[in-house]
Amino acid sequence: MARTPVGVLISGGGSNLQALIDAAADPAYPAEIVLVISNRADAYGLERAAKAGIATRVIDHKGFAERASFDAELDAALRGAGCGIVCLAGFMRVFTPGFVEGWSGRMLNIHPSLLPSFKGLHVQRQALEAGVKIAGCTVHLVTPDLDDGPIIEQAAVPVLDDDDEATLSARILEQEHRIYPRALAALAAGRIRIEGRRARSA
Amino acid sequence: MARTPVGVLISGGGSNLQALIDAAADPAYPAEIVLVISNRADAYGLERAAKAGIATRVIDHKGFAERASFDAELDAALRGAGCGIVCLAGFMRVFTPGFVEGWSGRMLNIHPSLLPSFKGLHVQRQALEAGVKIAGCTVHLVTPDLDDGPIIEQAAVPVLDDDDEATLSARILEQEHRIYPRALAALAAGRIRIEGRRARSA
Numbered sequence: 001m002a003r004t005p006v007g008v009l010i011s012g013g014g015s016n017l018q019a020l021i022d023a024a025a026d027p028a029y030p031a032e033i034v035l036v037i038s039n040r041a042d043a044y045g046l047e048r049a050a051k052a053g054i055a056t057r058v059i060d061h062k063g064f065a066e067r068a069s070f071d072a073e074l075d076a077a078l079r080g081a082g083c084g085i086v087c088l089a090g091f092m093r094v095f096t097p098g099f100v101e102g103w104s105g106r107m108l109n110i111h112p113s114l115l116p117s118f119k120g121l122h123v124q125r126q127a128l129e130a131g132v133k134i135a136g137c138t139v140h141l142v143t144p145d146l147d148d149g150p151i152i153e154q155a156a157v158p159v160l161d162d163d164d165e166a167t168l169s170a171r172i173l174e175q176e177h178r179i180y181p182r183a184l185a186a187l188a189a190g191r192i193r194i195e196g197r198r199a200r201s202a
Numbered sequence: 203m204a205r206t207p208v209g210v211l212i213s214g215g216g217s218n219l220q221a222l223i224d225a226a227a228d229p230a231y232p233a234e235i236v237l238v239i240s241n242r243a244d245a246y247g248l249e250r251a252a253k254a255g256i257a258t259r260v261i262d263h264k265g266f267a268e269r270a271s272f273d274a275e276l277d278a279a280l281r282g283a284g285c286g287i288v289c290l291a292g293f294m295r296v297f298t299p300g301f302v303e304g305w306s307g308r309m310l311n312i313h314p315s316l317l318p319s320f321k322g323l324h325v326q327r328q329a330l331e332a333g334v335k336i337a338g339c340t341v342h343l344v345t346p347d348l349d350d351g352p353i354i355e356q357a358a359v360p361v362l363d364d365d366d367e368a369t370l371s372a373r374i375l376e377q378e379h380r381i382y383p384r385a386l387a388a389l390a391a392g393r394i395r396i397e398g399r400r401a402r403s404a
Contacts, residue, residue, distance in 0.1 A: 114316060114319065114334070114336055115334070116319050116320075116332055116334070117316070117318050117319045118318075128400065129398065129399060129400070130318055130353075130399055131352050131353045131398070131399040131400035131401055132316070132317070132318070132353055132356060133340075133353055133354075133355060133356035134316055134338060134356040134357070134358045136336060136358075138335075150333050151332075151333045151334055151335055152335075153335060154334060154335035154336040155336070156336045156338075156358035161402040161403055196331065196333070197331060197332055197333040198330065198331070198333035199333055200363040201363055
């Protein structure tokens with residue numbers, strides 16, 4: 001079986017990157033992580049990648065006058081490494097539409113809410129402030145609209161009466177680590193069929 | 203223990219009404235259903251109520267020139283029966299703000315989505331069209347804004363690849379029947395404390 005080469009984009013600790021690395025350690029997993037790119041040189045995820053023997057690149061957005069040229073550099077690095085899929089794992093940059101369209105149907109993001117509820121930042125806090133009793137996380141294909149692409153996987157967790165942002169975020173993160181590898185496997189194995197906004201297993 | 207008298211408003215079959223009736227059949231349940239009001243004379247829920255020995259009223263909205271006078275009649279019937287809590291169970295009328303404010307903190311609704319996602323009508327279809335993988339239902343206090351009051355209970359269900367509106371609605375409905383009696387019990391027993399938009403157990 002040919003494993004699909006995957007690039008992972010990070011800005012920080014990369015615990016979701018670690019979940020993907022761990023899943024891909026199984027030779028039967030249909031994707032292989034071949035490159036980890038961070039826009040920050042001090043991202044701990046770079047160490048996680050290096051420990052796993054995965055190539056890393058730092059592409060600092062501050063070195064680019066325009067968003068488009070930063071995105072072009074990302075794109076060149078990903079294509080140069082032969083990536084067929086891109087996974088965002090806490091990558092804190094907004095892309096140009098051109099970059100997103102170039103990876104249409106082949107770029108995944110994980111978001112710590114049950115989309116379409118709670119888009120944008122600090123969504124665990126948004127969920128607490130809205131008083132929901134069920135929170136969760138979503139893996140979706142990336143489209144030019146923020147947090148809005150076809151949903152591949154979701155998981156739900158309870159919100160407890162004494163939760164704060166930290167306790168709720170930790171409970172959601174456990175589920176992120178479970179569903180992100182599942183979603184990547186499905187996409188890499190060609191098992192995802194998109195109909196309208198609905199992604200189904202082929 | 204004094205049980206809180208409850209009025210239930212319906213427009214149709216009233217399977218959530220049945221779930222409340224069944225729960226309240228337990229003498230230890232902190233609420234007692236004392237009145238069921240329908241705006242339609244042919245609502246099957248009226249039979250469910252009659253079978254359980256619960257008083258019923260038909261108040262047909264078509265008999266009222268103005269929404270406010272219809273709501274005033276509802277209000278008088280509920281207060282006349284000594285209701286301390288009102289439960290909406292598929293009641294297909296929008297209230298005047300005055301009626302809602304008169305039952306502030308004491309009127310519950312059940313909605314077949316994981317609010318704040320998917321407000322309004324046909325929300326199971328909305329969920330399918332949005333491609334979510336987790337759907338659910340919400341019991342919330344009613345405020346003048348549609349489907350927007352503090353959330354008391356929620357339950358999640360999976361959306362399956364071959365779901366249509368009917369199969370998803372049925373799966374959600376099972377959970378509605380589970381959480382509506384729980385939410386009413388909590389409210390009737392005075393166990394709900396509202397802080398901002400967040401409802402917690404007292």
